[in-house]
Each structure stands twice: as structure tokens, then as C-alpha cells.
Amino acid sequence: MVLEGGKVLPKDDWHRKYYWDLRKVAWQCARCSVCKWVDSWEVKSARFAKICPSSLYYLFDAYSCQGRMDVSLALIDDKLKYEDSPALLDIYNKCNMCGGCDAMCKRVQDMEPLRVIQEMRTRLVSDGQLLPAHMPVMDSLRKEDNMMMKPKADRGKWAAGLGIKDLTQEKAAVVFHAGCNLSFDEELWKVARGAVAVLQSAGVDFGIMGKDETCCGGRAYEMGYQGELTKYAENNLEAWKNAGVKTVVTACSDGYYTFKHLYPELGSTVEVIHIVEFIDRLIKEGKLKFTKNVPMTVTYHDPCHLGRRDHVYVPGEAIMGIYDAPRDIINSIPGVELIEMYRIKEYAWCCGAGGGVKEAYPDFNMFTARERIEEAKATGAEALVTACPWCERNFIDAVNSGGDRLKVMDIIELVQQAI
Amino acid sequence: MPLGDEKHKLIYDELVNILGKEYVSVDPAVIEAYNRESQTPAFLIKGKPEFIVLPESTEDVQQIVKLAERYRFPYSVIGSGLLLAVVSAAKPYWCIIDSKRMDGLEIDEKNMYAVIEPYVTHAQLQAEAMKVGLYNGVPEAGAQSSALANHIFAGMHGTGFRTGYASRNVLGLEWVLPSGDIFRTGSLSNSGYDYFWGEGPGPDARGILRGLIGHRGAFGIITKVAVKLYPWPGPSVLPTEGVAPLKKSEMPRERFRWYLFTYPTFDGAIEAMREISKSEIGTMVHRWPPIYYNWWWAKSKEEYWNTWVDEYWQKNVNNCVAVCTWGFASETQVEYEEKVLIQIIADTGGKMIPEEVYQRWVPYTAGNWFRDTNGNRMARPAGGYYISDMAIDSLDDCIRNFEAGWPILDKYTPPLLDSQHPAWVVPYDFGHCALSEMDVPREKEDEADLIVIGGILNDVIGKSMESGVPAFLLSTSPYDRSGSAFANIHLLVARLKHALDPYNLANPTRFISMDKMDESEF
Numbered sequence: 001m002v003l004e005g006g007k008v009l010p011k012d013d014w015h016r017k018y019y020w021d022l023r024k025v026a027w028q029c030a031r032c033s034v035c036k037w038v039d040s041w042e043v044k045s046a047r048f049a050k051i052c053p054s055s056l057y058y059l060f061d062a063y064s065c066q067g068r069m070d071v072s073l074a075l076i077d078d079k080l081k082y083e084d085s086p087a088l089l090d091i092y093n094k095c096n097m098c099g100g101c102d103a104m105c106k107r108v109q110d111m112e113p114l115r116v117i118q119e120m121r122t123r124l125v126s127d128g129q130l131l132p133a134h135m136p137v138m139d140s141l142r143k144e145d146n147m148m149m150k151p152k153a154d155r156g157k158w159a160a161g162l163g164i165k166d167l168t169q170e171k172a173a174v175v176f177h178a179g180c181n182l183s184f185d186e187e188l189w190k191v192a193r194g195a196v197a198v199l200q201s202a203g204v205d206f207g208i209m210g211k212d213e214t215c216c217g218g219r220a221y222e223m224g225y226q227g228e229l230t231k232y233a234e235n236n237l238e239a240w241k242n243a244g245v246k247t248v249v250t251a252c253s254d255g256y257y258t259f260k261h262l263y264p265e266l267g268s269t270v271e272v273i274h275i276v277e278f279i280d281r282l283i284k285e286g287k288l289k290f291t292k293n294v295p296m297t298v299t300y301h302d303p304c305h306l307g308r309r310d311h312v313y314v315p316g317e318a319i320m321g322i323y324d325a326p327r328d329i330i331n332s333i334p335g336v337e338l339i340e341m342y343r344i345k346e347y348a349w350c351c352g353a354g355g356g357v358k359e360a361y362p363d364f365n366m367f368t369a370r371e372r373i374e375e376a377k378a379t380g381a382e383a384l385v386t387a388c389p390w391c392e393r394n395f396i397d398a399v400n401s402g403g404d405r406l407k408v409m410d411i412i413e414l415v416q417q418a419i
Numbered sequence: 420m421p422l423g424d425e426k427h428k429l430i431y432d433e434l435v436n437i438l439g440k441e442y443v444s445v446d447p448a449v450i451e452a453y454n455r456e457s458q459t460p461a462f463l464i465k466g467k468p469e470f471i472v473l474p475e476s477t478e479d480v481q482q483i484v485k486l487a488e489r490y491r492f493p494y495s496v497i498g499s500g501l502l503l504a505v506v507s508a509a510k511p512y513w514c515i516i517d518s519k520r521m522d523g524l525e526i527d528e529k530n531m532y533a534v535i536e537p538y539v540t541h542a543q544l545q546a547e548a549m550k551v552g553l554y555n556g557v558p559e560a561g562a563q564s565s566a567l568a569n570h571i572f573a574g575m576h577g578t579g580f581r582t583g584y585a586s587r588n589v590l591g592l593e594w595v596l597p598s599g600d601i602f603r604t605g606s607l608s609n610s611g612y613d614y615f616w617g618e619g620p621g622p623d624a625r626g627i628l629r630g631l632i633g634h635r636g637a638f639g640i641i642t643k644v645a646v647k648l649y650p651w652p653g654p655s656v657l658p659t660e661g662v663a664p665l666k667k668s669e670m671p672r673e674r675f676r677w678y679l680f681t682y683p684t685f686d687g688a689i690e691a692m693r694e695i696s697k698s699e700i701g702t703m704v705h706r707w708p709p710i711y712y713n714w715w716w717a718k719s720k721e722e723y724w725n726t727w728v729d730e731y732w733q734k735n736v737n738n739c740v741a742v743c744t745w746g747f748a749s750e751t752q753v754e755y756e757e758k759v760l761i762q763i764i765a766d767t768g769g770k771m772i773p774e775e776v777y778q779r780w781v782p783y784t785a786g787n788w789f790r791d792t793n794g795n796r797m798a799r800p801a802g803g804y805y806i807s808d809m810a811i812d813s814l815d816d817c818i819r820n821f822e823a824g825w826p827i828l829d830k831y832t833p834p835l836l837d838s839q840h841p842a843w844v845v846p847y848d849f850g851h852c853a854l855s856e857m858d859v860p861r862e863k864e865d866e867a868d869l870i871v872i873g874g875i876l877n878d879v880i881g882k883s884m885e886s887g888v889p890a891f892l893l894s895t896s897p898y899d900r901s902g903s904a905f906a907n908i909h910l911l912v913a914r915l916k917h918a919l920d921p922y923n924l925a926n927p928t929r930f931i932s933m934d935k936m937d938e939s940e941f
Contacts, residue, residue, distance in 0.1 A: 005728050007837035010801045010862045017721045027863070028802055031456035032795030033499045033563050037540060040562035040791050041659050041668055046524050046543035059442075059473050059519045060449050061500065067452030074451045085448035107663040108796045110720045315719030318662040346662050 018110040018315045022119055025111050026073040034108055035065035035101035038347045048342040048375050051100035053350055053368040062091050065101030065113045072120050082129055092121055093131050094364060097222045097355030098304040103311075103319045103346045110315040118222065125224035133360035134223055141228060145214040147359075148184040156210035158182065158189040164196055165207030167243035174199070174206035175245045177236075177259070179252030180215050181389040187396070188389050194412035195251040195275045202282055206249065209239060218258030218305075223356035229258075233266040240270060247271040249278060251412060253388035254354070257305035261312070274306060276387050276411055280325035283332050290418035293335040298414065299381040300326055300338060301372065301395070302348040303388035319346045326387050326411050333418045339379040341372075349375060351391035358394065369398035376406055383407035385414055427469060430490055430512060434472055437482045442473040442520070453515050456503040468508040468515040475520040477593055477601060477642040483516060484640065485599035487924050495926040496636045498537045498565025501794070505635045509928040518565075521642065526551060527615070531648045532590055534614050537567045537641070544646075545790055546656075554651035556582050560794045567644050572633040575854055577788035579847045580696075580704040581745075582649050584811070586629040587848070590617040590645035594628070597639050597920035604628075605645075614645030627915060637930035638919050650747050657790060664718045668786030674746040676753060677781050678760060680769040682738040685821075689814055689844065691740050691767040696814075696850020698763065700756040703743035703788055708841035709733045710858070714797050715784045723800045733839060735776045740769065743785070801836055802863030805871065808879050809856045810888055817844050817855030820888045824857055827878045834867035836860040880904050898931040913941040 002009045010016060014024050034040075036055045043049045050056045055064035062071060071091055074080035082088060095117060102114035124130075140149040158178060165172055176199060182192040199206050217232030240248065248270050250256050260272040282288035302308075307321035323345045330338045343349045352358070352368025373395060376384040384406055386392055395408040427445075434443045444450070450467050474480045480496075487494050494514040495506035508515065518537035524544060525534045528551045533544055542562035544555050556576025558569050574585015582588065591605035591614035604624050606616035617625060627638060652674045660667045682688045688706050695701055709732035716732075717723035726732065742760060746753035764771070771777075797804040808824040810816060821842045828835065836859065843856040861871065882888075883904040902909020913936045916923070923933045 005730075007728060008833045008835070009724060009728070010836060012862065015720055015801045015862060016724050018719065028798075029455075030795045030798040030803070031503060032501060032561060032798070034561070034795060037542065037563045039663055039666075040540075040542040040557075041657055041666060041786065043540075043542040043546045043562070043790075044656050046539065046547045049540065049543045049546065060444055060471060060517070061452040062446075062449040064452070067449075070452045070455055071448050073455075074448075080448060080451060085446050087444070087446040088448045091448055103663060109799050316664065316717075316722055318665045320662060323662070 020112060020115065022116060023073070023076050025113065026069045026076065026116050028109065028111055029066055029069035029113070030109070031066055032108065033064075033066060034104050035113065037104065038343055039104055039107055042343075042347050044342050048349070048378070051104055051343070051347060051349070053096055053098070053352060053371070054094050054364070056371070057364050057367050058094060062087070063094055065105065065117070068092065068095070068117050068120070069113055072116050075120065082127070089124070089129060089131050092117065092124060093134075093223075093356055094361055095355050096304070096350045096352060096357050096368065098350035099309045100304075100347070100350060103308040106313070106315075106319060112313055121222070121224035122226050126226070131356070131360055134356055137359045138220065138223075138225060138228070141215060141220060146180040146184065147215055147219050148180050150184040153211060155183045155213055156208070158192045159196070159208055159210065162193065162196060166210050167207035167239075167245070168209060168212050170207060171244035172205050172207040173244060173246045174204055175240055175243065175248050176206050176208050177216070177248050177250040177252070177255055178208065178213060179250060179255040179389065181393060182252060183213065185389065185393055188392060188410070191251055191389060191392070191410040191412050194410070194416050195249075198275065198279055198282070198288070198412070198415070199249065202278075202287060207243065212239070216255045216258040218254050218262060219354075219356070221258070221262060222354065229262060230266060233263050233268065237263065237266070237268055237270070245270065247273060249273045249275060251275040251387070251389070251410070253303035253306035254390055257309055260310065274322060274387065276306070276326045276329060277322060279412075279415060280329050283329060288419075290333055292418050294333055294414070294417045295335040296383055297337045297339055297381045298330060298383045298385045299341050299376050299379045300330060300344075301341070301351065301376070301384060301386040301391055302345055303386060303391050304348070304350055304354060306387055307348055308346040321346065329411060329415065330385065333414065336414070339381050341375045341379055343375065351386070351388075351394045353390040353394040358390075365394065366398060366401060369394045370402060373398045373402060373404060373406060377404065381406075383409055383414075385409055385411050387411045426490065426512060430470065430486070430492055430514070433486050433490070434470060434483070434514070437486065438472055438474060438479060444471045445469060453497075453500070453503070453517075454507070456501065466508040466510070466513065468513045469511070470514040471517055472514060473517050473520050477595060480516065480595045480640050480642055481599050481601060483514070484595055484597060484925075487514065488597070488599060488922060491922055491924065493924050493927050495929070496537070496640045498568035499540070499563060501560055501564050505929045506926055507929075516640065523643070526553070526648070527613075528553065530615050532615060532645045533648055534643055534645045535567050536643055537565055539566050540564065541566045541569065542790060548648050549651055549653070549657070550655050552651050552655075553648035554578075555646060555648050556585065557788070557790050558585065562790045566646065567641060570644060570646050571629050571641055572635070575845065578649070578702050579845055580849065581702045584847045584852070586625070586633070588647040589625055589629070590614050590647060592617075592628075592641055592645065593643040595640045595642055597922075597925040602639070617645075635930045636926040637916060639925055652746050657786070667782040668789070669782050670789070673750045674753060676744050676757060677777075677785050678742045678744075678764075679736065679739055679772045679777060679781070680764050681736065681772060682740070682767070682769055685738055685842065686818070687768055688738040688740050689818055691763060691769055692844065692846055693814055693850060694763045694767060695742065695760065696846050698759050699849050700744065700759050701742045702745040703741070704846055705741045706842065706844040707736075707739065707741060708839070708843060709736050710838050710841050710860075711843060712736050712780060712784070714800070715787050716780055717799070720800055727837065735772060739772065743788070797858060797860065798863075800860045803861045805835065805859050805861045805875075807831075807835070807857045807859050807875055809854070811847075811852055811854050812888065814844070814846060814850060814853045816888050817853045819886060820855045821857070823882050823886045823888065824879070827875060827882060828857060828859065830878070831871050831874055832859070834862065835871055836862060897929060899935045909936070910941045917941065
């Protein structure tokens with residue numbers, strides 16, 4: 001007990017001003033269940049009221065953020081041991097790391113529950129508690145430097161014939177980082193090509209690492225592999241430094257988040273821009289004009305790593321991410337009508353692909369994506385637009401699995417239709 | 420808990436036969452997630468359940484209950500599980516029935532009621548009701564809590580002044596008794612009828628169901644309930660601006676208006692509420708203590724404590740009555756009610772709060788009382804809070820309850836934290852009864868809780884017996900302990916419990932602990 005101004009105040013200074021502490025955050029969980037649901041003020045439909053995919057799919061509370069706080073506390077306090085629970089690895093890994101729970105929790109508490117889950121994942125891996133389903137991807141990453149289980153020699157083929165500067169040979173202040181997904185998913189090469197076309201049309205002096213580009217390390221980190229993040233961060237930062245890079249531009253939201261929020265902890269001072277920020281800037285400066293009408297109704301999906309996860313936590317401040325730039329872009333394209341889904345911005349539903357879920361739990365992954373497709377269909381829009389290749393690929397697969405007629409595209413593809 | 424013994428395995432196999440393996444868990448880590456919540460000290464939630472099950476239907480629940488009777492294992496049911504303490508495991512072989520798969524919701528727009536299953540939240544119900552011009556109130560527990568559970572527990576809705584204490588809004592319902600029989604009440608008891616009417620068959624069984632704060636599953640499990648809906652004169656979607664936690668929500672002024680006005684004394688505020696009640700104007704009428712304003716408004720712990728130490732809310736909203744008028748019938752109704760309210764304020768010596776204070780609070784926080792998550796914000800400042808006392812009786816009794824309750828609060832502060840004699844008063848049913856509640860922030864640690872919980876519980880019960888004001892504590896006081904302070908209600912409850920649940924399997928300790936009752940007494 002502390003007396004201040006005659007008032008009895010908490011004696012633990014953590015209650016006066018928040019700071020990160022693993023156990024305190026896990027302990028603080030009030031079991032209010034806000035982490036399972038969309039912000040109450042924003043619930044517009046009973047059908048689309050949940051925020052947490054794993055809570056909705058697996059049902060038991062252990063698969064919610066609240067449950068993970070309880071389990072974490074038990075592990076931290078040594079009241080639960082790894083060998084006690086066959087379900088333990090699934091409890092932590094059946095989570096997209098989308099941050100929906102975290103954003104909703106911050107509406108009512110000073111907490112970072114997603115950070116608890118991340119630290120526990122890292123702890124599990126460092127303690128040798130490895131999810132077997134992640135092994136093939138991790139082995140491939142170590143051998144081929146990508147998360148797609150493809151040969152590294154094929155990386156960079158998406159840029160064939162584009163005449164882009166090779167930063168392993170030349171220098172430029174800006175690097176375009178395609179990312180693993182765009183590099184190897186041929187159906188999505190048009191997104192990477194579209195992004196560089198925007199940079200070229202704006203006269204930006206930029207280059208790519210081509211086949212020497214490597215993974216950002218972000219997805220591996222979220223799966224608990226801290227070492228891989230460090231390794232790829234050091235590798236990328238060194239390569240960029242050698243090429244004189246000051247700014248990295250990417251069209252991959254996972255990569256964007258990793259470069260912007262994880263690399264600085266490892267010494268990065270490189271500026272990070274997502275291509276939607278760049279396009280939005282060009283439009284607002286009058287340097288990108290749309291000359292064609294695109295009569296289409298679209299709905300926009302906020303990628304988690306571009307939206308609510310693009311946020312440095314300061315208690316009491318808005319959970320900001322890049323919500324407005326993509327919407328401003330869409331709204332400035334002649335003929336396009338934007339219809340919002342029920343769950344958007346900081347309370348958006350996840351695509352399902354993150355956190356190692358796509359690699360390990362295909363049914364859960366597809367359930368989550370299908371849920372979003374249903375929500376998109378409920379708007380009546382012709383197309384679902386997003387700004388992340390992981391989201392786009394997951395939605396394409398989900399549409400195909402359901403036989404739906406909904407078009408799925410990256411925002412760059414929409415922009416290109418109007419130029 | 421004898422996990423893994425023959426009886427445990429037998430029960431597990433039978434539960435799997437009923438529900439399927441994916442809906443039954445005995446995994447220790449899964450069970451860990453059903454063991455803790457912030458309102459109740461950890462030491463009061465002593466045991467761990469042995470089974471977590473996820474039924475999908477009333478028939479599934481019926482089979483589980485019949486299985487429990489056959490093998491004599493205890494069980495309890497949770498909705499959101501916000502107040503886990505009232506249903507947490509306390510005996511071997513305890514099975515928690517998690518209602519997550521029971522999320523049915525239907526609205527009868529014409530007859531203005533909704534039929535809901537246990538895992539429908541207030542926010543979901545409200546969102547669907549608002550689409551068709553109807554409304555259901557939200558309790559302080561928050562819109563993410565179970566609407567069914569709240570209606571049969573402690574339904575203190577923000578609109579209770581006009582729409583009544585929530586349990587008054589219960590119509591027909593479906594009830595799995597501890598025997599496994601399905602009891603359908605009201606109009607449902609007639610074949611072919613639906614949920615529209617609540618009374619009967621014969622004597623109104625809802626009295627057994629709810630009492631004042633419900634039976635927490637000790638008389639069986641409610642699997643469906645119809646709740647009244649009220650006209651909603653507002654937009655079909657709650658209007659919001661901004662990004663969490665910096666959000667605003669403002670209702671159209673032609674149909675909704677907030678008035679916040681203060682009095683020099685507590686009695687003055689109560690007198691105003693009495694006059695407002697007699698006039699039958701307003702839809703939300705509250706006397707919130709300054710601590711509530713801070714609790715819901717502060718966006719961080721730092722902001723909370725700095726503002727509290729600076730006494731911003733204490734200086735500006737002490738003895739403040741908050742009224743929200745709704746133009747149910749028309750905009751003219753809002754104009755009329757405003758005129759009446761202004762007159763009452765003048766007659767009773769009230770004074771409107773400064774515009775700066777109004778704008779600081781109303782756009783960002785008043786929307787909570789239409790739909791939001793209040794209760795868990797109260798855990799933000801120090802990890803937990805405590806309902807140190809609560810009563811529902813007349814407005815006069817509320818005043819007496821605070822006068823008797825504040826000294827007890829002072830006695831336990833510290834370790835309870837500063838709260839400046841909180842006094843939340845809500846008239847229900849146009850003032851025919853009223854809630855008086857004292858909530859206090861509490862630093863969530865077992866050592867302090869031991870002092871507080873043990874001490875306050877005894878003192879409040881003792882105070883009730885002396886003053887005659889029937890105060891009670893929600894989660895920590897089974898009737899066998901506190902009933903003698905309330906006209907020996909524990910004896911009636913024991914008779915009902917014995918008749919409905921002779922083997923004492925339905926939440927056998929949290930409502931009344933039959934093991935502690937002398938059978939000859941009831």
C-alpha cells in the first residue's frame with residue numbers, strides 16, 4: 001500500500017504505470033473474454049461477432065487468448081510441466097498470431113497478451129518442444145532460405161525481363177523486397193511485378209536482391225524460432241548495407257511488420273514502407289493518376305501485420321495500423337465502390353495463414369479463410385481486395401475450395417486496372 | 420482430484436460416447452483454462468475440474484446430467500465464464516459444461532422477444548435486435564457476457580430503470596432439471612406453443628429459477644430462454660468513430676439525450692432520483708460514484724491513477740445523477756421528458772456539470788451503457804476489483820446500506836485501494852426497487868485478499884443482521900452461510916435443492932453447500 005495525497009494506491013508500481021513483464025501480464029488476465037469477441041461497440045451481426053479464429057474453431061477456452069494466459073501462468077509458476085499435457089503444443093501453435101485478441105484486450109486493459117504467447121512459443125522451441133508439423137518448413141528454410149519449400153535458385157525469377165537493378169552488383173538507396181510468397185507463387189508474380197512497375201513509373205532508383213534475396217525471418221520467429229529471425233535479419237541488414245540501401249519497400253505485410261518492428265530490435269535503422277503507403281502518397285501528390293474506370297464493388301481485408309500489428313504499444317493510445325491508405329486508394333479509383341465487411345481495421349478477422357497455422361493445421365487454416373470469404377460474400381461485393389500475398393493466396397484457395405465466384409486480388413492489381 | 424482412476428475413466432468414456440472425443444477434454448492444460456478469474460481471490464477457487472465438455476443441444480445436456488446422476492459426479496455450467504468462481508470445481512470428478520456450441524439466437528420481431536441459448540452474448544443479441552428496431556439491455560459485466568446467464572443471475576442492465584431488472588424480462592424457457600427431465604415453462608408447456616409467455620404452468624416456476632441472483636446452475640441447467648425486447652428508437656448499427664481505445668459513440672440527439680447534474684449531498688441526489696422515478700421519465704437513471712467515471716473513462720492505468728490523485732472526477736461529478744432520455748415514441752417525447760427533468764433538477768437543487776466535463780466523458784464513455792464492457796475495465800487499475808457490498812431493495816434501504824457499509828470499507832482500506840466511499844445507485848422498475856453497490860479496486864494478491872474477503876464477508880453479514888438491510892455478496896457467500904441474515908432463506912433453498920437435486924450434483928457448493936446443512940432443519 002502506498003499513500004499519495006491521502007489516498008491508498010497500489011504498492012506494485014506496475015499498477016501505476018505499465019511495463020512489460022511476462023508473468024504480470026499473464027497474471028493480470030481477468031477472464032473477461034473480451035479477447036474472444038469483436039469490440040462490443042463494433043458488433044453488427046451475431047454471425048460475424050468473433051475475433052479469435054482458434055476460439056471459434058477449437059472451442060475449449062485453452063485455445064483462446066484467455067486460456068493461453070492461464071496455461072502460461074501455470075508453466076511460468078511450474079504448476080504445469082510440458083510432459084503433463086499432450087495438448088500443450090497445439091494450444092500454443094493453433095494460433096494465427098493475428099493479434100485480434102491483443103487489440104481487443106487493450107480496449108479494456110493495459111496488457112500485451114500476444115507478446116505472452118510469442119514469448120511462450122519462443123520458450124517452447126528453445127526448450128526443445130518442437131511441433132513436428134513445422135519441421136519440414138524449418139528444414140527447408142535453413143537449406144533454401146525461404147518458407148515455401150522451394151529451391152533458392154528459383155528466387156528472383158518473378159523479375160525476369162524487367163531490367164531491375166541487381167543490388168548484389170550495384171547500389172541503390174531503395175530495395176524492393178518481394179518476400180518468399182511473391183517470389184515463388186507464380187500466380188502472384190503479377191503483384192510483385194505490379195509493385196515494381198509503380199516504383200519504376202515514379203522514377204524511384206531501386207533494386208532487388210534477386211535470387212540472393214532471403215526470407216525476412218518473421219514467420220519463423222512467430223513460430224518460436226528466434227534464432228532464424230536473428231540470422232536472417234543479420235544477413236539482410238548486411239546485404240542492404242553493402243548495397244547502400246536506406247529504405248526497404250515491400251508488398252508483403254508479414255515482411256513489412258518484420259522489417260519495421262522486429263529488425264530495429266536487432267539494430268536496423270532502415271526505413272520501411274509498404275507499397276500501399278507509397279501508392280497512397282503518389283496519388284495524394286498527384287503523381288499517380290487513374291485514367292480508366294473500373295466499375296466494381298469491392299471489399300477490403302485488413303492484413304493483420306499491416307493493420308493492428310503495425311503498432312507500438314503505448315497504453316491509452318489508439319491501436320493504429322495502416323487502415324486508411326488502402327481505403328483511400330480504393331476510394332480514389334474511378335468506378336470502384338468500397339463496401340466494408342463487418343469486421344475491419346483493428347477488429348478485422350484474420351485470413352488464417354499466419355503464426356505457422358498454414359504450415360501445420362490446414363483444416364484450421366482453411367476454416368479461418370472460409371469464414372472470411374463468407375463475410376466478404378455477405379457484403380455483396382464482387383471482389384475481395386487485400387494487401388498481403390499470404391492473405392491473397394489463402395483467400396484464393398478458400399474461394400476455390402468453396403466454388404465461390406468472388407474475385408480475390410491484391411490492391412496493386414486493382415490499381416493496375418485503373419492505370 | 421483422482422484423475423485417471425477407474426471412475427474417472429468410466430465417466431470419460433461415457434461422455435465421449437455422448438458427445439464424441441473432440442468435445443470432451445481431460446487434458447491438464449485444457450483444464451488449466453477453467454480455473455481462474457480476477458474477481459475472486461485465487462484461494463477461493465480451490466479445485467480443478469476433471470472434465471470439460473461441449474454439448475451442442477438440450478438433449479446433449481440432458482444426457483450429461485443423466486450420466487451424472489447415474490455415476491454421481493458433480494457438474495456446473497458456464498456461459499462466458501466471467502464469474503468462474505460461482506461455478507468452479509470444488510469436488511472430485513467435477514465436470515464443467517461449457518456452452519460454447521449452444522449459440523442459437525432467434526428474434527420474434529412482431530412479438531418483441533428473442534430466444535437465446537447460453538453462448539449468445541449481449542452484443543450479439545443487441546446487434547440482431549437493433550436491425551429490426553428492438554433492444555435488449557446490457558449489464559455491467561459487459562456485452563461480451565452471456566445474455567442467458569445474465570437474465571437468470573444478476574441482470575443489472577443499464578436500462579433497468581425502464582426495462583426492469585433483467586430477470587423480470589424472462590419469458591418461456593427450457594430447463595434441464597438435475598433429474599435429467601426437461602422442464603419447459605410458461606407457454607412452452609403447452610404443446611405447439613412457443614416462448615411468448617413466462618408464467619406457469621401452475622405457480623410461476625421462474626421464482627425458483629432466479630430468486631434475486633439466480634441459482635448458478637444448482638437447480639439445473641437452462642438451455643434456452645426467451646427474453647423480452649424493447650423498442651429501439653435509434654440507428655440499426657451503433658454509431659462509432661475512432662480506433663480502440665480512443666473511440667466515441669454518440670446517439671442522435673433528437674432521440675437520445677444525456678443529462679448529468681450534481682447535488683451538494685448524497686440525499687439530494689437520491690431525492691432527485693425519487694422524483695424522476697415518480698415522473699416515469701428517462702430510460703437510464705444512475706447515481707455513479709466518481710470512481711466509476713474514472714474507471715470507464717481512463718484509457719490506461721497511469722491515466723486512471725494520475726486522474727484519481729488529481730481528484731478530477733471527485734471534484735466534478737460527486738453526487739452526480741446521470742439520466743439518459745430516449746424518444747421511444749417520438750422526438751416530442753424527448754422534448755417533454757427534458758422539460759420535466761429540468762423542472763425536477765431545479766426543484767431539487769441540482770446543477771448541471773460543466774460542459775468541459777460533459778464533453779470529456781459522455782461521447783467516449785456514456786456509450787458503454789448502451790453496449791460495452793464495463794466490468795473488466797474495473798480490473799485495469801490494480802488487477803482486480805471487489806464488490807464489497809450490494810443490496811437490492813427500496814431507495815431508502817439503499818441509503819441505509821451505504822451508511823452501514825462505508826465503515827466496513829474503511830476498515831479494510833488498505834489493503835483495498837482508494838475509492839472514496841463509492842455508491843452506485845440504480846432505481847429499477849421506475850424506482851420501485853433500487854440497487855446499491857460498492858465496488859472497490861483491489862490489488863490482486865492473495866495475502867491482501869485473505870484479509871479482505873474473510874473480513875468483509877463476516878462484517879457484511881453481521882451488518883445485515885443488525886441493520887435489517889438484506890445486503891449480499893454475489894460470489895463468495897453460499898446461502899448456508901448467509902441465509903440466516905435473510906429471513907432464513909437458506910432453509911427454503913435447502914428444501915428446494917433437496918427436492919430437485921437429491922444427490923447434490925448440480926453445482927453442489929457455490930449456491931448452497933448441502934453438506935453443511937442439517938437435514939432436520941429443512
